[in-house]
Amino acid sequence: MKRVHWMLAAAIGMAWSAAAHAQIKVGVVLSETGPAASLGVPEKKAVDLFPKEIAGQKIDYIFMDDATDPTAAVKAAKRLVDDDKVDVVVGPSITPNSLAIIPVVGGAKTPNVSLSAGSSIVHPMTGDKKWVFITPQTTALMAQTVVDNMVKNKITSAGFIGFNDAYGQEWWNSFQQDAKAKGIRIVADERFNRTATSVTGQVLHIVGAKPQAVLIAAAGTPAALPERELKKVGYSGQIYQTHGVANPDFLRVCGADCNGTLLPVAPGVVASQLPADSPLKASTMAYAQAYEKAYGKGTLSQFSANAWDAGVLLEHAIPMALQKAKPGDLVAFRTALRDALEQVKGAAGADGIYNMSPTDHNGLDARAAVMVRIENGHWQLLK
Numbered sequence: 001m002k003r004v005h006w007m008l009a010a011a012i013g014m015a016w017s018a019a020a021h022a023q024i025k026v027g028v029v030l031s032e033t034g035p036a037a038s039l040g041v042p043e044k045k046a047v048d049l050f051p052k053e054i055a056g057q058k059i060d061y062i063f064m065d066d067a068t069d070p071t072a073a074v075k076a077a078k079r080l081v082d083d084d085k086v087d088v089v090v091g092p093s094i095t096p097n098s099l100a101i102i103p104v105v106g107g108a109k110t111p112n113v114s115l116s117a118g119s120s121i122v123h124p125m126t127g128d129k130k131w132v133f134i135t136p137q138t139t140a141l142m143a144q145t146v147v148d149n150m151v152k153n154k155i156t157s158a159g160f161i162g163f164n165d166a167y168g169q170e171w172w173n174s175f176q177q178d179a180k181a182k183g184i185r186i187v188a189d190e191r192f193n194r195t196a197t198s199v200t201g202q203v204l205h206i207v208g209a210k211p212q213a214v215l216i217a218a219a220g221t222p223a224a225l226p227e228r229e230l231k232k233v234g235y236s237g238q239i240y241q242t243h244g245v246a247n248p249d250f251l252r253v254c255g256a257d258c259n260g261t262l263l264p265v266a267p268g269v270v271a272s273q274l275p276a277d278s279p280l281k282a283s284t285m286a287y288a289q290a291y292e293k294a295y296g297k298g299t300l301s302q303f304s305a306n307a308w309d310a311g312v313l314l315e316h317a318i319p320m321a322l323q324k325a326k327p328g329d330l331v332a333f334r335t336a337l338r339d340a341l342e343q344v345k346g347a348a349g350a351d352g353i354y355n356m357s358p359t360d361h362n363g364l365d366a367r368a369a370v371m372v373r374i375e376n377g378h379w380q381l382l383k
Contacts, residue, residue, distance in 0.1 A: 026050075027077075027081070028062065028064065030065060030093050034067040036220050039219060040065070040093045043303050044063065045294070070099075074104055088111045088112070092115065094167065097116070109335065111131055114133065125359050125360075136302070136351060137264070138362055142264045143175045147179055147182050150182070150184055151183075159211035161217070167217070167218070167219060188208075190205055190206055194222050203233060215240045216245075223245045227261065239260070241262075255377075263372060266368065267352065268308070274370075287300075287308045305349075309349035309350055317341045317344055318337065318340070320336075324339070353365070
């Protein structure tokens with residue numbers, strides 16, 4: 001009997017030891033190929049800079065490419081939570097894919113730090129969404145920033161053209177509501193596919209309505225298509241884009257057609273231009289210096305900033321979670337990590353300062369948005 005007790009005790013001890021020394025597994029789902037590759041590639045580069053150890057625990061990163069496809073994103077998320085048994089999922093890159101995997105991560109009670117901006121990913125905070133957090137500025141925050149700039153520029157009429165998916169719809173919902181509240185008439189509303197090769201018809205409808213400004217609610221290099229078409233047909237009003245285009249690939253593809261375009265971006269995109277007394281100067285420069293040291297000057301983007309801040313959140317949350325549970329006890333540690341992410345306060349990153357709560361799984365405020373103008377292939381901070 002003593003021998004049985006000794007063997008049982010030894011087995012329990014080995015199990016506890018294994019749990020104590022188990023790696024923390026981080027699953028990463030990104031659009032490294034497909035129409036949103038210009039988002040997913042810089043995000044992957046940012047995750048490659050994440051720490052390999054946090055609070056004494058080794059971190060194992062497992063990458064999946066969803067090819068900008070919601071169905072593929074769901075399959076990738078299922079594999080990560082069911083087969084690889086990750087403790088947390090980072091990504092996806094785009095709003096439709098993030099919305100698609102919510103039932104997967106929520107059903108498996110696995111925390112998810114999305115890199116997508118859709119407000120509906122975390123609002124309302126009910127059901128499976130309680131397991132989801134997002135790092136980028138929401139479409140609602142950025143739409144308000146755009147509308148405020150339009151008011152400042154005395155714009156009273158605007159046209160809208162956006163993706164015909166969740167991202168475009170999110171922007172439409174927020175933009176038309178804020179515009180109406182500020183006395184801006186929306187005289188045209190058009191949509192296009194991410195894979196479209198022509199938007200001539202949509203653009204002609206917009207120009208025919210004679211808006212003072214046009215907002216293009218798209219992301220990545222496909223957003224250059226309507227901008228180039230607007231310039232081609234001679235539109236001379238003010239063009240706005242969203243933070244979904246804030247990367248070097250968009251500047252390269254759009255070229256001179258982008259000059260003068262206004263858009264809201266993360267402070268990290270223009271870290272060196274922020275005033276010295278900005279509360280985000282130190283954290284954005286930490287991101288900018290690390291990223292440009294690894295990948296070269298002029299490589300900063302909204303998307304690498306979004307991904308960088310997922311790492312910031314994990315660095316703040318993992319030590320708190322380890323006080324409640326240990327890796328290896330999958331159910332307990334996933335729950336502890338979710339709870340810890342919800343308690344993150346004052347975490348300064350490349351996008352802003354995160355103050356999470358049970359009702360706010362984004363945690364950013366107006367300090368997270370700055371307006372820039374595109375000038376000769378560069379982002380120029382508006383003072």
